[in-house]
Amino acid sequence: MTHLLRTTAVALALGGFAAGAATAEPLTVVSWGGAYSKSQVEAYHKPYTEKTGTEIVSADYNGGLAEIKAQVESGNVTWDLVDVELSDAVRGCDEGLLEPIDASMLPPAPDGTPATEDFLPGTLTDCAVATIVWSTIYAYDATQFGDTKPTTLEDFFDTEKFPGKRGMRKTPKVNLEFALMADGVPADEVYEVLSTPEGVDRAFAKLDTIKDDVIWWEAGAQPPQMLADGEVVMTTAYNGRIFNAIAGEDKPFNIVWDGQVWDLDLWVIPTGAPNKEEALEFIKFSTDTQRLADQASWISYGPARKSSVPLIGSYHNKPDLAMGPHMPTAPENFENAVQNDFEFWADYQVELNERFNAWLAQ
Amino acid sequence: MSQSLTSLPPYAGPVEKAWYVIFRVICAFVFLFLIAPILIIIPLSFNAVPYFTFTSEMLAFDPAGYSTRWYEMFLTDDRWMNSVKNSIIVAFFATLLATFLGTLAALGLSRSHMPARTFFMSVLISPMIVPLIITAAGIYFFYATVGLTDSLLGIILAHTALGTPFVVITVTATLIGFDQSLTRASAMLGASPSTTFFKVIMPLILPGVISGALFAFVTSFDEVVVVLFIALNPEEYTIPRQMWSGIREQISPAILAVATCLIGLSIALMTVIELLRRRSERLRGMTPQ
């Protein structure tokens, strides 16, 4: 039957309406959409196409390994390159869903430092090459709250002092960390506390205090929209999305960096990608010092290479808006920050998701 | 003849009069509830600013409050246009296939000799009843193993399966009033089976076939759950899939422009169906008086 269906597929494709009848193999690059994808298109895709003539198809997804897993298991991989979070890069590598990438083939820094030393510690893994450091923060509508503005994570959970709806991502990840820090757990002990059943109870108890005021979002483009529409007065968000709403659309939003949870985005190649060699070339091109610095002038995510930092300029259409201070890694923003612990989440995601879903449903 | 139930007799008392008014008000509200959500989108799609509510300029009928910018955005966006193209291709082939298979099956089901008719009928109707998420999940795994994800062909086959129940139902319905002696008469007068089919049966069931086809078309044009699972690349996105991304991520009023276009399409299709239904009833002498 499989054979029959394939034959039919071929016959119909010859008939001329099955999609993707390959012409000059474009590279399919999948990322998170919105302002973030745009920054990649401007900084990586366009110069790459200009240089090599290879066309790049940019597609959006909402993270996770579902699509990659489905493609790899069916042996019908159509994505060449995917932008993933660290925990997915590690899990996907463990499950054999991703091609191993030899980090030593990456171009060295302009001063000759090898790539393996130039990248920030922990940003190169067996199957992935990091491009940016991003962060989950919370932001608020500056036209609200009169003179006293929120400045700490406690304020986010304080609906008496700062009344109004909150936006939060519909996942336990980061929310539990925020809840614990707002409850007084120091940043460097968050995962230690969260590994104990009491710690989890404590985090959920803290979330309980604002449960009725929360509107849950799922896609990264939603929080700035929700703030702009007045659906919420403050919301957790990816820092770059909020920055772009401020810089690009002159929205009156403010970011609170206290207790930011930072993470990496990395390039990975699904096992059996149709244009693996080209994808590797693209990774080399897009993660060189200049390209990473270029991306930072389109969105406020920090480059994963040390040598890119001095090259960071100003916002692409506002020469007087220096990007440096808006990076998650800028010293004044980084005072009270936590790195997302991918190992913790890989272990407890299932259990905590279940509990989180049960909690949501109550 | 039904006057006595909806208009009041002259001797009606005050309670009946009050009830008569209340009943009509209730009905008016229900009709409003049904239709308002659809109509409200139309003016909002001409909003000059990216909000989903009536601005004061709009309420004052100030031309500056209105614009066709969202339609331009829709019509000039490659992704939207690509999804329109995909939707048309998928719906066209799915309709063709579903109509062919469904009409054949309906002809079989309507024969008095059909064995286990109720059982087969319920199996053939089941794609309409089984929750879409289950259909989508099953198709997702199956297509993954035979390599049909990420192709319009896969979507066409899935939509064909979802569209056939409508064809089966509508064609069977036109055949209920069908007088079997007509085929015998035709055969006795020397017509071959194919002549009988095309000259006698076809004209009678045609309205059912066409309305079934339109139902199948709309089903495909509207379906998003299966596409959500099997179209992994934006190149295969259909209009509803593109709308889904839009609603989930960035609700821009362009969605409302698309929605308005789809409403226009629904009205057109509905009109065709209604005309066909009347024609069919007239042909079979079933027009209710």
Place this chain on the structure above:
Amino acid sequence: MAQATVDELQGLTTADGTPLRQALHRAERRAKVRAFLLVAPLLVFLTVTFIYPIAQMLFRSVHDATIVELLPRTAEAFPAWEDRTQLPPESVFAAFAADLKETRENRTIGQVATRVNFEEGGLRSTFTRTARHIDDVEDPPSWRDWLIEDNADWGKLDTWAVLERLSHPINALQYLAAVDLEYNTQGEVVAVPPERQIYVPIFVRTLWMSLLVTGMTLLLGYPIAYFLATLPLRTSNLLMIMVLLPFWTSLLVRTTSWIVILGTEGVLNDILVWAGILSDEGRIQLIYNQTGTVIAMTQILLPFMVLPLYSVMKTISPSYMRAAMSLGAPRFLAFWRVYAPNTLPGVGAGALLVFILSIGYYITPALVGGRTGQMISNFIAFHMQSSLNWGLAAALGGILLAGVLILYALYNRLVGVEKLSLG
């Protein structure tokens, strides 16, 4: 009836001498085959593209060969583990160590770890970490001691009990999980801790919301169906458009419009604020919750209630009620005792159809359900697309499908599938 006719014809023959009974039988059989052949193409098509895929998907809910395939030696060694109150014998540990080395080489350890982690949170890293260490170890005196030394989890009975349960490729673990049950260390089936109980409440909520939607559509649909059925045809045809247009309009379009209407900054709230009923700060949350979902679903499914009601009411002669009233019954009593019972077939058909369609709803709850409006379909999608626990998705789907098919059979019995009308 056909049988009786055939009996009467005994003894007669056709022109060529065949007994008539036999000839008729043959003709009838041929007619049956011909009728069936017309249905066959669609039947085959649906079996391949619809029935088989669903069956194959549901099979995942009871079948999972991850452990048997990836840890074959361990699975084979488990029968040697007899005393379940003690750790397994050294042979199991040794087999496991050999398997683990191989999974590390084949890069399949992640699949094992992920599967185990679905059963017992935290075991994933136990597996991946030990696999990383085991590479350079060559036959220690006791694998058991080495493993427990490497990670204390290997000294826990639970770890091995989980692995043993998963080593049976056919098991009911996913169905247990789908009704909030699990095995404890002693191998007994117990309820999961209350804070993790989720699917039973979600099934209950799904039923409750579907009932609510069915009730609402009946409440709203009955008056207008009655109204339409009693109006002169010309007027009712015109008003019928109001019922049919929503029926023909894209589901996503209608859901979008509800987002536009019910949002806190939406049309309805704006009107209420403008009319002075609400203050600008006091806008009410009507969407992204259960209320919004039920409202939207009611509007979307209303035509499915009105159409069967209307077609039944159309056949009820108005003279029944006139007769009752002329015999002295007040209008309401006449309606309740004479007219309403006659509409019951329509009520049954509409209610069952709406209920069947509601319990499998996915799109509307996903877009406007927020926290409290999610239904079981949304959780199936979650496990399909996010958690990748496909076995659990299949088990939840299996339960949902069973429910729907029972209702469908009921519908068939009470209403008859051939009565499904489409306007």
